[in-house]
Amino acid sequence: MKKAFLKKLLIAFSALTLLVYGTIYACSDGDWGWSFDSNFTPETFVDKSYSPLFLSTDVFYGIGYDTEHLTRFNSENIKDWSTYLEGKIDEKDLTFFLTDSSSTDVADLVVYYKKGKSNKWTDKWNKKIKLNDSKIKDFLLFLNDAQIVETYSTQKYDSWNYDETVKPEVLSDLNWIKTLEKKYNETKDPFLKNRYWFLIIKANFYSDQQINGVTFFNQTEKTVPKNTLYYRALAYIAGIEYKQKHFAKSNFLYSQVFDKCPTMRVVSAYCFHPQEEKDWQQSLSMTKIKEEKAALWAIQGYYNDEEKAIAEIYKLQPKNQHLDYLLTRLINNQENKIDQSFKDKTVLENKKRTKDSIHKSTINLVTKIAESDKTAKPYLWNVAAGYLETLNGNFKQADKDFDKAENIMPKTTLAINQVRLLRFVNNLSKIDQLNPENEKTILADLSWLYSELPKNAIENFRYENATAWSKNYLAALYRSQKNTVMAEIFNHESGFYDNEKQLLAMKAFLSKANKTEIEKIGATIYEIKLADINYFQGVKATFQNKIPEAIAFMKQADGLEKTVFYGNPFLGNIKDCHDCDHQAPQKKKYTMLDFLTIIQKMQDNTAKQVDLYNNNLLLGNAFYNITHFGNGRLFYEGNIAGEGSTPDFFRDPIRDMITNCSLAKTYYEKAFMATKNNEQKAKCQYMIAKCERNDFYNKKYYSLNLSTWDIQDDQINFIAWQGFKNLKANYSKTKYYQEIINECGYFKTYARK
Amino acid sequence: MKKIILFGVILTLFISCQQQEKPAISFYYWKTIFRLSPKEKNCLITNQVKRLYIRYFDVDLIEQTQMPYPRTPIRFETSTANFEIIPVVYIKNKVMLDKKLNVLDLAQKTNSFIQQINSKKNIAIQEIQIDCDWTLASKDNYLHFIEAFKKVSKKKLSATIRLHQIKYFKKTKIPNVDRGVLMYYNMGKIATDSLNSIYDRNIATRYLSSLKNYPLPFDIALPIYSWGIQIRDGKIIGLRNKIDAHNLKNNSSFVLTKNNWFTITRSNFQDGIFYKENDQLKLETIAANDLFEMANDLKENTTQNPKEIIFYDLDEFNLKNYEEGLFKKVIDCF
Incomplete structure (x- = not known):
């Protein structure tokens, strides 16, 4: 496997790599860190070049890690050369030369320039470009040199080849670098001269005498225009200084790259790395002008202390644009400290907790800067200050801040929505007790948040947190106002329907026609529908053996009653294997309603004393199959009861209901009473034994909520149920007994004891 | 008699210890x-x-x-x-x-x-x-x-x-x-x-x-081995290898608040790590x-x-x- 080998990074961060390695290894894939509970979208007002630097749990926001080592300057290079060549090479070919595998073509064209002899490449290219044009010739000669350096800068290696991994190749022919210097000195054309200047520094960086690069840079720096190439070169110099352990200098240079070359912000932010406090202080002392000092604080703020960075930069240059991205990090960091879970807290307790978790110094700094109106984007500061005031409980001040922002901000979609969202958070936060008056202040926004926004995605807009938060907030309000139904509507509790009174109250609420506006919104977003409740009631009635009631509920389940069983729910096999039953050929498929209707019919028959053995046996099977142990688990699964493959997936009342086989057992016992021969008796005894076995598991494990591991570790491996004893003692001569011996190893073990 | 038994027990223990390499x-x-x-x-x-x-x-x-x-x-x-x-x-x-x-x-x-x-x-x-x-x-x-x-x-x-x-x-x-x-x-x-x-x-x-x-x-x-756990606002932000408690005790930016716990009193860089004011460092x-x-x-x-x-x-x-x-x-x- 080939892997791009970025020697530059390797050289610049060998020390860093070791350290990071140590840390990450020790963390062993730990997953602490920040999560994003955010109402504040950093993209709203901040320039795009900063976006990887927004607060993130990854190294870089949005991109995870830097992936553009080899491609970052491709388009700029093509554009620059295209201008220089005045269109003499079309863009497609130029792209090929500059970014594709063109080195063989270029090397052979250079042979042609040097020896004058045509070759197959000259024939190929002569058709497309004028090889003897001086600009084209200069371009290709330069490109050949650049590609030689590239063989060192873009080395690929086989990561499973030890020699290659530990020994990256470096440029050792210093005389060749001298020839580049000669070309640089002799070139008159400023464009070409600038390119050669950059190439010399790059070549030195990848050489075994990196320090020569610094010497050359110092000698020539003043004559060079401060363009992208200059800052790219400066980043190489910073890397060399780092390797020399001149950390203060290195960090200072990276900060300048960060400041002046937006394309390299990711690189410079990643490379900036003070070792000791004195390095940092020395870097600060290297700055000559305010702008340089502000740049250092701006890059330092990315890793560490945004608040301090903002305060320092603001003192130096209130209009400095780095302030914007630092502010978004500061706000996002503050948001992340808030515990938004509500847990069992009231809104008042929750607001106090939020207020306490926000740093007062942060609020003071942001409001001070917002009030000053001295920044380049005062609306950004007003929005941020308003949001902090909301979190701090000063809702009126927040309103004023948002008003101020809205008056002056650019009216982009994101900006408009961002302010609307924060205003909503502020408005809802004002409410300590819901009443018809204050409800009106949030109704439109609730519909917007819950219904409109999910349908019309706005790129990057962070609104999901407000959705979850507002539901919790409203639920907490309703809880304190003793409105259990509306509390449940906004915050569904799984056990809500285990309380019959609550269940009926919810049914009444969902059925009523004259809902208020907020009730309408709640009913729309509530995940459980009337049909789910009816179905759940039908299931419960079935387990209580109230079949007519169950049928009546099921008929109101809005189609859920038409769900089809995977297997035949009236089967009663020796082995409990629902997969086998599901795959077995089935002439007739049964819906939930069919199932109940047939039960009803059989119960009618037993009441009339018709075919008691068969009817009772099938009723036993039916009630057995809808337990956890049977082939028809689908029957009880649903939005309210829940679903899962083991009983511990279910809450206690549901678990007790679905693991209880006593109803089935009663029918098997009735069937036993009606048996006419030993075969039938053996069958009933075995079925009763299955119920006894299940009961043992219920009492021993499921009702105690033991983990799978504890169950596995239990030494108990054999128990003889009463049904087994009866079988062995009385029916060992039956055919069914032999069938059990053949199919059930467990019973076989017992029988042979 | 009791002494003999005790001696016997001790001797057995001694021999059994000796047998284990x-x-x-x-x-x-x-x-x-x-x-x-x-x-x-x-x-x-x-x-x-x-x-x-x-x-x-x-x-x-x-x-x-x-x-x-x-x-x-x-x-x-x-x-x-x-x-x-x-x-x-x-x-x-x-x-x-x-x-x-x-x-x-x-x-x-x-x-x-x-x-x-x-x-x-x-x-x-x-x-x-x-x-x-x-x-x-x-x-x-x-x-x-x-x-x-x-x-x-x-x-x-x-x-x-x-x-x-x-x-x-x-x-x-x-x-x-x-x-x-x-x-x-x-x-x-x-x-x-x-x-x-x-x-x-x-x-x-x-x-x-x-x-x-x-x-x-x-x-x-x-x-x-030992390490330090850097904590900010009650959350772990990283593990720090090779932290020398002795050095920290001599550094006025780190104050020992309880056994093996330091509070950072002034933001500073140390061994390539930034310690922010009010961070805590728990040494294990x-x-x-x-x-x-x-x-x-x-x-x-x-x-x-x-x-x-x-x-x-x-x-x-x-x-x-x-x-x-x-x-x-x-x-x-x-």
Whole structure:
């Protein structure tokens, strides 16, 4: 496997790599860190070049890690050369030369320039470009040199080849670098001269005498225009200084790259790395002008202390644009400290907790800067200050801040929505007790948040947190106002329907026609529908053996009653294997309603004393199959009861209901009473034994909520149920007994004891 | 009569102690460049260390392709002559979690990479150790890998075993290796509480009684490392290796607030890490007494003495926390 080998990074961060390695290894894939509970979208007002630097749990926001080592300057290079060549090479070919595998073509064209002899490449290219044009010739000669350096800068290696991994190749022919210097000195054309200047520094960086690069840079720096190439070169110099352990200098240079070359912000932010406090202080002392000092604080703020960075930069240059991205990090960091879970807290307790978790110094700094109106984007500061005031409980001040922002901000979609969202958070936060008056202040926004926004995605807009938060907030309000139904509507509790009174109250609420506006919104977003409740009631009635009631509920389940069983729910096999039953050929498929209707019919028959053995046996099977142990688990699964493959997936009342086989057992016992021969008796005894076995598991494990591991570790491996004893003692001569011996190893073990 | 019985008991105990051979002292070497400092060399000599367990490389996944690769392979700057070298390969569990992992291919590549390192440095090896914190989800791949690696390498194999893997071995299974090494550290959760995640006797005792039932013979690895947990606003923001408490005590930006806890009073950079005002740094260390306690508990709960006690890890920084001769005293507990 080939892997791009970025020697530059390797050289610049060998020390860093070791350290990071140590840390990450020790963390062993730990997953602490920040999560994003955010109402504040950093993209709203901040320039795009900063976006990887927004607060993130990854190294870089949005991109995870830097992936553009080899491609970052491709388009700029093509554009620059295209201008220089005045269109003499079309863009497609130029792209090929500059970014594709063109080195063989270029090397052979250079042979042609040097020896004058045509070759197959000259024939190929002569058709497309004028090889003897001086600009084209200069371009290709330069490109050949650049590609030689590239063989060192873009080395690929086989990561499973030890020699290659530990020994990256470096440029050792210093005389060749001298020839580049000669070309640089002799070139008159400023464009070409600038390119050669950059190439010399790059070549030195990848050489075994990196320090020569610094010497050359110092000698020539003043004559060079401060363009992208200059800052790219400066980043190489910073890397060399780092390797020399001149950390203060290195960090200072990276900060300048960060400041002046937006394309390299990711690189410079990643490379900036003070070792000791004195390095940092020395870097600060290297700055000559305010702008340089502000740049250092701006890059330092990315890793560490945004608040301090903002305060320092603001003192130096209130209009400095780095302030914007630092502010978004500061706000996002503050948001992340808030515990938004509500847990069992009231809104008042929750607001106090939020207020306490926000740093007062942060609020003071942001409001001070917002009030000053001295920044380049005062609306950004007003929005941020308003949001902090909301979190701090000063809702009126927040309103004023948002008003101020809205008056002056650019009216982009994101900006408009961002302010609307924060205003909503502020408005809802004002409410300590819901009443018809204050409800009106949030109704439109609730519909917007819950219904409109999910349908019309706005790129990057962070609104999901407000959705979850507002539901919790409203639920907490309703809880304190003793409105259990509306509390449940906004915050569904799984056990809500285990309380019959609550269940009926919810049914009444969902059925009523004259809902208020907020009730309408709640009913729309509530995940459980009337049909789910009816179905759940039908299931419960079935387990209580109230079949007519169950049928009546099921008929109101809005189609859920038409769900089809995977297997035949009236089967009663020796082995409990629902997969086998599901795959077995089935002439007739049964819906939930069919199932109940047939039960009803059989119960009618037993009441009339018709075919008691068969009817009772099938009723036993039916009630057995809808337990956890049977082939028809689908029957009880649903939005309210829940679903899962083991009983511990279910809450206690549901678990007790679905693991209880006593109803089935009663029918098997009735069937036993009606048996006419030993075969039938053996069958009933075995079925009763299955119920006894299940009961043992219920009492021993499921009702105690033991983990799978504890169950596995239990030494108990054999128990003889009463049904087994009866079988062995009385029916060992039956055919069914032999069938059990053949199919059930467990019973076989017992029988042979 | 009573005295005679007592004497008899003591004599039996004495003889039985004598019959158990003392374990040898070994070390893990876990840095990426093998370069022994004079102090590290001295430690190896005075403790008559014959075997060194050197981390050769990690196996990790390439972020973009999700293919396994050898991460930070070892480089040698000091000769390894005079020691028997046991290469250790740390395989990240996420490598084994990949359901489509080509186990045989990885075994071949891992073996070949070890061979390349050995031939480059003329190192002859008898044994290879695999270190992987495998889980139930990665168990199948891991066990297959060990099988494949055994065949491919044709060497003696050992594997590190965590405490829970010993207690629940029926569930986690036992890798098919010649012996295990019980990692008697990293027991707890790295957390902001007052407990020590490296070693916690309360946690250890939950597992100790299981040791006797483990079917695989094992040696024991004991910790001599320490680290700091940096905490900001009640959340862990990172683990800091090689934190020198002595230096912190002499640094006015760090104030000792309780045992092994520092509060940062002024933002500053230290060893490449930024400590922000009001951050906290919780140091987790292993004292000599902890090592004795571990040794005694382990002695009591194992039927056979381990052949080796491997200390993790050989580093001048770790060694300076312990008096000379301590390692021998720890071994004497067995």
